[in-house]
Amino acid sequence: MRIAKIIGKVTLSRSVPEFQGAVLKLAVPMMLSDIENEATPLDDLLVVYDELGAGQDNYIALSEGGEAAQPFYPDMKPVDAYNAAILDTVDIRYRPNQ
Known part of the structure:
Protein backbone atom coordinates (compact mmCIF):
# COMPACT_ATOMS: atom_id res chain seq x y z
CA MET A 1 0.00 0.00 0.00
CA ARG A 2 1.25 3.46 -0.89
CA ILE A 3 0.24 7.04 -0.22
CA ALA A 4 -1.07 8.90 -3.26
CA LYS A 5 -2.59 12.30 -3.97
CA SER A 13 -17.39 7.96 -22.76
CA ARG A 14 -17.56 4.16 -23.03
CA SER A 15 -16.49 1.42 -20.67
CA VAL A 16 -16.75 -2.26 -19.91
CA PRO A 17 -19.96 -3.25 -18.08
CA GLU A 18 -18.01 -3.87 -14.85
CA PHE A 19 -17.28 -0.12 -14.66
CA GLN A 20 -20.95 0.92 -14.91
CA GLY A 21 -21.42 3.57 -12.22
CA ALA A 22 -17.76 3.51 -11.19
CA VAL A 23 -15.99 6.65 -10.01
CA LEU A 24 -12.43 6.88 -11.30
CA LYS A 25 -9.86 9.38 -10.08
CA LEU A 26 -6.42 10.37 -11.31
CA ALA A 27 -3.76 10.02 -8.61
CA VAL A 28 -0.02 10.30 -8.26
CA PRO A 29 1.94 8.14 -5.78
CA MET A 30 3.87 10.26 -3.30
CA MET A 31 7.38 9.78 -1.94
CA LEU A 32 8.35 10.97 1.55
CA SER A 33 10.24 13.93 0.08
CA ASP A 34 7.19 14.94 -2.00
CA ILE A 35 4.97 15.01 1.09
CA GLU A 36 7.56 16.94 3.14
CA ASN A 37 8.09 19.54 0.40
CA GLU A 38 4.39 19.66 -0.57
CA ALA A 39 5.41 18.85 -4.13
CA THR A 40 3.23 16.96 -6.61
CA PRO A 41 5.29 15.01 -9.13
CA LEU A 42 3.51 14.16 -12.38
CA ASP A 43 5.68 11.31 -13.63
CA ASP A 44 3.75 8.24 -12.39
CA LEU A 45 0.01 8.83 -12.83
CA LEU A 46 -2.55 6.15 -11.95
CA VAL A 47 -6.27 5.73 -12.55
CA VAL A 48 -7.81 4.74 -9.21
CA TYR A 49 -11.21 3.14 -8.53
CA ASP A 50 -12.72 5.33 -5.79
CA GLU A 51 -15.77 4.22 -3.79
CA LEU A 52 -14.96 6.52 -0.86
CA GLY A 53 -15.39 9.92 -2.51
CA ALA A 54 -11.88 11.35 -2.32
CA GLY A 55 -11.66 14.96 -3.44
CA GLN A 56 -9.08 17.05 -5.24
CA ASP A 57 -5.72 17.16 -3.38
CA ASN A 58 -6.78 14.49 -0.84
CA TYR A 59 -4.16 11.98 0.24
CA ILE A 60 -5.30 8.37 -0.04
CA ALA A 61 -4.03 4.90 0.83
CA LEU A 62 -3.63 3.18 -2.51
CA SER A 63 -3.62 -0.57 -3.10
CA GLU A 64 -2.40 -1.91 -6.43
CA GLY A 65 -2.25 -5.11 -8.44
CA GLY A 66 -4.17 -8.17 -7.32
CA GLU A 67 -4.97 -6.59 -3.95
CA ALA A 68 -6.80 -3.73 -5.70
CA ALA A 69 -9.43 -6.13 -7.06
CA GLN A 70 -10.02 -7.92 -3.72
CA PRO A 71 -12.80 -5.57 -2.47
CA PHE A 72 -14.94 -6.76 -5.39
CA TYR A 73 -14.47 -10.51 -4.82
CA PRO A 74 -16.17 -12.76 -5.96
CA ASP A 75 -17.09 -10.38 -8.80
CA MET A 76 -14.35 -9.64 -11.29
CA LYS A 77 -13.47 -6.02 -12.08
CA PRO A 78 -10.51 -4.93 -14.23
CA VAL A 79 -8.99 -2.73 -11.50
CA ASP A 80 -5.27 -1.96 -11.17
CA ALA A 81 -5.49 0.60 -8.34
CA TYR A 82 -8.05 1.04 -5.55
CA ASN A 83 -8.61 3.80 -2.98
CA ALA A 84 -8.54 1.87 0.30
CA ALA A 85 -8.71 4.93 2.62
CA ILE A 86 -8.83 8.71 2.64
CA LEU A 87 -6.06 10.03 4.90
CA ASP A 88 -7.09 12.95 7.12
CA THR A 89 -3.51 13.78 8.09
CA VAL A 90 -0.04 12.52 7.31
CA ASP A 91 2.25 12.96 10.33
CA ILE A 92 5.93 12.37 9.58
CA ARG A 93 8.28 11.88 12.52
CA TYR A 94 11.94 11.07 12.35
CA ARG A 95 13.80 8.78 14.69
CA PRO A 96 17.36 9.79 15.40
CA ASN A 97 19.98 7.30 14.22
CA GLN A 98 21.32 5.21 17.04
Missing part, protein backbone atom coordinates in the same frame (compact mmCIF):
# COMPACT_ATOMS: atom_id res chain seq x y z
CA ILE A 6 -5.76 12.84 -5.99
CA ILE A 7 -5.09 15.33 -8.79
CA GLY A 8 -8.19 14.91 -10.97
CA LYS A 9 -11.06 12.76 -12.14
CA VAL A 10 -11.48 10.45 -15.10
CA THR A 11 -14.56 10.55 -17.31
CA LEU A 12 -15.29 7.66 -19.64
Whole structure:
Protein backbone atom coordinates (compact mmCIF):
# COMPACT_ATOMS: atom_id res chain seq x y z
CA MET A 1 0.00 0.00 0.00
CA ARG A 2 1.25 3.46 -0.89
CA ILE A 3 0.24 7.04 -0.22
CA ALA A 4 -1.07 8.90 -3.26
CA LYS A 5 -2.59 12.30 -3.97
CA ILE A 6 -5.76 12.84 -5.99
CA ILE A 7 -5.09 15.33 -8.79
CA GLY A 8 -8.19 14.91 -10.97
CA LYS A 9 -11.06 12.76 -12.14
CA VAL A 10 -11.48 10.45 -15.10
CA THR A 11 -14.56 10.55 -17.31
CA LEU A 12 -15.29 7.66 -19.64
CA SER A 13 -17.39 7.96 -22.76
CA ARG A 14 -17.56 4.16 -23.03
CA SER A 15 -16.49 1.42 -20.67
CA VAL A 16 -16.75 -2.26 -19.91
CA PRO A 17 -19.96 -3.25 -18.08
CA GLU A 18 -18.01 -3.87 -14.85
CA PHE A 19 -17.28 -0.12 -14.66
CA GLN A 20 -20.95 0.92 -14.91
CA GLY A 21 -21.42 3.57 -12.22
CA ALA A 22 -17.76 3.51 -11.19
CA VAL A 23 -15.99 6.65 -10.01
CA LEU A 24 -12.43 6.88 -11.30
CA LYS A 25 -9.86 9.38 -10.08
CA LEU A 26 -6.42 10.37 -11.31
CA ALA A 27 -3.76 10.02 -8.61
CA VAL A 28 -0.02 10.30 -8.26
CA PRO A 29 1.94 8.14 -5.78
CA MET A 30 3.87 10.26 -3.30
CA MET A 31 7.38 9.78 -1.94
CA LEU A 32 8.35 10.97 1.55
CA SER A 33 10.24 13.93 0.08
CA ASP A 34 7.19 14.94 -2.00
CA ILE A 35 4.97 15.01 1.09
CA GLU A 36 7.56 16.94 3.14
CA ASN A 37 8.09 19.54 0.40
CA GLU A 38 4.39 19.66 -0.57
CA ALA A 39 5.41 18.85 -4.13
CA THR A 40 3.23 16.96 -6.61
CA PRO A 41 5.29 15.01 -9.13
CA LEU A 42 3.51 14.16 -12.38
CA ASP A 43 5.68 11.31 -13.63
CA ASP A 44 3.75 8.24 -12.39
CA LEU A 45 0.01 8.83 -12.83
CA LEU A 46 -2.55 6.15 -11.95
CA VAL A 47 -6.27 5.73 -12.55
CA VAL A 48 -7.81 4.74 -9.21
CA TYR A 49 -11.21 3.14 -8.53
CA ASP A 50 -12.72 5.33 -5.79
CA GLU A 51 -15.77 4.22 -3.79
CA LEU A 52 -14.96 6.52 -0.86
CA GLY A 53 -15.39 9.92 -2.51
CA ALA A 54 -11.88 11.35 -2.32
CA GLY A 55 -11.66 14.96 -3.44
CA GLN A 56 -9.08 17.05 -5.24
CA ASP A 57 -5.72 17.16 -3.38
CA ASN A 58 -6.78 14.49 -0.84
CA TYR A 59 -4.16 11.98 0.24
CA ILE A 60 -5.30 8.37 -0.04
CA ALA A 61 -4.03 4.90 0.83
CA LEU A 62 -3.63 3.18 -2.51
CA SER A 63 -3.62 -0.57 -3.10
CA GLU A 64 -2.40 -1.91 -6.43
CA GLY A 65 -2.25 -5.11 -8.44
CA GLY A 66 -4.17 -8.17 -7.32
CA GLU A 67 -4.97 -6.59 -3.95
CA ALA A 68 -6.80 -3.73 -5.70
CA ALA A 69 -9.43 -6.13 -7.06
CA GLN A 70 -10.02 -7.92 -3.72
CA PRO A 71 -12.80 -5.57 -2.47
CA PHE A 72 -14.94 -6.76 -5.39
CA TYR A 73 -14.47 -10.51 -4.82
CA PRO A 74 -16.17 -12.76 -5.96
CA ASP A 75 -17.09 -10.38 -8.80
CA MET A 76 -14.35 -9.64 -11.29
CA LYS A 77 -13.47 -6.02 -12.08
CA PRO A 78 -10.51 -4.93 -14.23
CA VAL A 79 -8.99 -2.73 -11.50
CA ASP A 80 -5.27 -1.96 -11.17
CA ALA A 81 -5.49 0.60 -8.34
CA TYR A 82 -8.05 1.04 -5.55
CA ASN A 83 -8.61 3.80 -2.98
CA ALA A 84 -8.54 1.87 0.30
CA ALA A 85 -8.71 4.93 2.62
CA ILE A 86 -8.83 8.71 2.64
CA LEU A 87 -6.06 10.03 4.90
CA ASP A 88 -7.09 12.95 7.12
CA THR A 89 -3.51 13.78 8.09
CA VAL A 90 -0.04 12.52 7.31
CA ASP A 91 2.25 12.96 10.33
CA ILE A 92 5.93 12.37 9.58
CA ARG A 93 8.28 11.88 12.52
CA TYR A 94 11.94 11.07 12.35
CA ARG A 95 13.80 8.78 14.69
CA PRO A 96 17.36 9.79 15.40
CA ASN A 97 19.98 7.30 14.22
CA GLN A 98 21.32 5.21 17.04
